[in-house]
Amino acid sequence: MTGNAELVVARPTGPKTPAKGLIARLLLRRGTIVVFCVLFAVACITLLPFYWMFSSSLRTMENMFSLPIQWIPDPVNWMSYVIAWQAQDFTRYFFNSGVVAIAITLGNLLLCSLAGYSLTKFHYRGRGLMFVLILSTMMLPLEVTMVPLFLIIKQLDWANTYQGLIVPFLVDGFGVFLMRQYMLSIPKDLIDSARIDGASELRIFWMIVLPLCKPALVALAVFTFREAWDMYIWPLIIITKDSLRTLPLGISLFMSSYGTSWDQLMAIAVLGTLPMILLFFFLQRAFIQGIAATGLKE
Amino acid sequence: MASIEIRAVNKAFGPTQVLHDVDLEVANGEFLVLVGPSGCGKSTLLRMIAGLEEVSGGEISIGGRVVNDLPPKNRDIAMVFQNYALYPHMTVRENMAFSLKLRREPKPQIARQVEDAAEVLNLMPFLDRYPRQLSGGQRQRVAMGRAIVRNPQVFLFDEPLSNLDAKLRVQMRVEIRSLHQRLHATSVYVTHDQIEAMTMADRIVVLHEGRIEQVGSPLDLYDHPANLFVAGFIGSPSMNFVRGVLRARDDTHWVEAGDGTALPVGGSPQGRDGQEVVYSFRPEHLELGATGGGVPAKIQVIEPTGADTHVFCEFCGTQICAVFGERLSVRPGETIFLQPKVAGVHLFDAANGKVLTNGIGN
Structure with a gap:
């Protein structure tokens, strides 16, 4: 425009x-x-x-679906927040979601950037094929890999554990793709220069490459955190213990065969959205820069 | 400081051979310039000395130690890159201190060394700036500062001035040269700019298609080119070439140009009567003859540079360039008479390009 x-x-x-x-x-x-x-x-x-x-x-439950639609709630019912928070152990669910989302995000930041670094700055046989294979994992939705993944996790005895929630998502094809595209823009001379300066390969990665990838890392962090925070199907499959429920599982408890407490469900949903909004708010400049620089968006 | 020895070095990228049996020695404290057109293998050779490219065959030693299998950090070298390769997220001070920090030198010593180098390069006011806040020339100086703080055995320069504008390039040329005179560090400098090579080098190595064409001092290469390639590459404007046939009668030799003009040759050149040769002379080795004296040349373009005048004209059916110190009152389209100075004439074998006679000093 x-x-x-x-x-x-x-x-x-x-x-x-x-x-x-x-x-x-x-x-x-x-x-x-x-x-x-x-x-x-x-x-x-x-x-x-x-x-x-x-x-x-x-809104109160009586006014929830009243016609004409009540865009501005009258009366304003703040109590749904208090009741909802007390109805289940949401402190625990928030904590669980936080642990899982942060761990998955950190894992992706580290592993995807390591993979991206390898795919851009080192020459070895099969590098292109490897990249294609990694890309092809993006075509498979979780629904396809769910059953074999579940069997593996079960064999490892990781059902109802944090590692069961975290490990399968520690690295992701899209993340590798994003980091690789960004790292293509880092001049090889910088890395050569660091080699001559006496830096080891890991130190080059840590002190030169990672700081230069900040915009891409921020973009990846926002994407990954959002996905991990929203994750529903996988925790639903492998978590049965209340103490390990994540927030989306907790929210679903408001829906039962006896009816849905929409006011409470929405109250927790609002609280559940806040971390994402705050994360994006603080990182938006770097996030947009990261997306623009990787050529994903003009 | 140390000498560098390169023995029968080869380099291949897959099936493509980029360096063929290169033999070269760089003396302790020497400033050696590798020059050649793009793709001639000069940067590859430099990167092999640095350890950034593997050696496919042969041996490279620095200071008497074979370094073929040593990683760059153990070779005690410093390199200045074409695009400066400054770490964008570090200040000038951090950029210069990076290698010293990695060596775990004590902090006060690092600070002193960085400031000493910054003093030499007039970088003191910029130590706390980031590379993006500096001009091209300042960035170049930081890149050099980063090299000199380490006090390495060997300095390697990979076309360090090619991103600078013409005026700055001349200035930096002088600075690099005076830095070398102060440090006496063994230096290998890669450029495709023969003026840079001529003005900076103790010795020049001319590379072409992965082979060394000639090694020598700048004036040696200028006055005694070993072949047509070196003759054409060194010097600006470049040497003039006129194809012809060598004629010898009694003790007199001359070259008969394609259009039948007889061109003078001094002394007794190698080569036989009837041999096809390239008659060559530098633009400044032409004299203006009086009307009827010398070879008629039709002026095509005149380029006054202020200091001297470049005249492009047609001479024996070939376009040549003549350079005169004085200002001429001639116009394009007019005919002047030019006489090559015999002492400045070079003859090359037209078949293999090798020199038959170098006029000067003959």
Whole structure:
């Protein structure tokens, strides 16, 4: 859209008269207004479910599905937050989700960047094939690998353990792809220079390559954390102990055959969204830089 | 400081052979320049000395120690890269201190060494800046500073000035040279710019397609090129070449150009009567003759550089360049008469490009 706006300005040719300049400015302004209107509409559509979640958490159960829709809750029911928090051991579930998401994120940051480093800066037989194989794992959804994965975890006796929740997701094809693409932009001379300066390969990775990959690492951290924080199916399969439930499993407890406590469910969902929003808020600049630099988005 | 010996070194990337049996010695404290067109293998040779490329065959020693299998960090070398290769996330001070830190030298000593080097290179005001906050010339100086703090046995330069603008390049050339005079460090310098080679080198090595064409002092290469390639590569504007046939009658020799013009040759050149040769002379080895004296040349383009005048003209059916110290009042399209100075004429065998006669000093 911005491109169109620029085109409009560039179009007038020949000697510039004040009138033409004014028209160009008006056209530019009109273009900008259109751009903002469209962006505003898209932003509203994106934010609507979040607002719906928040407003539902504040509505009473009687007003939950009343028609016409009650966009602004009346009366405002803050109690659903207190009741929901006390209904289950949510402190524990938040803690479990935090441990799992942080561990998976750190694992991905380390392992994906190591793999990306190897795939970009070292020459060895089968390197290209290896990359293709890693990429091809991105085509397989969890539903396909779920059963064999479950059998492996069961054999390892890792059901109902943190490692059962964490280890299968410590590295991910997409993460390797993202880090590899970013590392392609790091000049090889920097690494050679560090070699001559006397750095070992691991030190080069740690002191030169990783700091330079900060934008990509941030992007990967946000992606991975979100996925791990949201993970539902896998914990549902391997966790039966209450003390190991993650937040999504805890939220699902509000749904039973006797009905769903929508107000409480939405209240916990709001609280569950906050860490993600905060994470993105603090890292957004580096995150966008990381996405732009890897060529994933223009 | 140390000498470098390169013996029968070969390098192949897969089936492509990029260096063929290279033999070379760099004396202790010498400033050696490797020059050649792109793809001639000069950077590969430098990277092999540094240990960044494996040696496919032959032996490289530094200071009498064979280093073929030593990693770069154990070779006691420093290298300055074309794109500076400064660590972008470190300040100038951290960049320069990096190698010393890795060697676990005491902090006060690191600080002193970094500041000493910064003093020499006028980098004191920039020590706490990041590379992105510096100009090209300053970055280049930091790259050199990073090399000199380590006090290595050998300095390696990989086209360090090619990213700088022309004026800065001249300035840095002088700085590198004066730094070498101060440190007397054995240095190997790679460039594709023959002016850089001529002005900086103690000795020049001309490489072409992975082979050494000639090794010698700058003026030696300029005055006594061993073959057509070196003759054409060294010197700017480059040497003029006119194809012809060597003629000998009694004790007189001359070259008959393609259009039948007789071109003078001094002394008794090697080669036989009727041999196809390339008659060569540098642009400054031409004299303006009076009308009717010398070979007529039709002027195509005139380039006044201020200091002298470059005249491009057609001479015996070939485009040549003539350089005159004085300013000429001639125009394109006019005909002037040019006479090659016999002392500056070189003859090369047209078949294999090898020299038959080098005019100067003959």
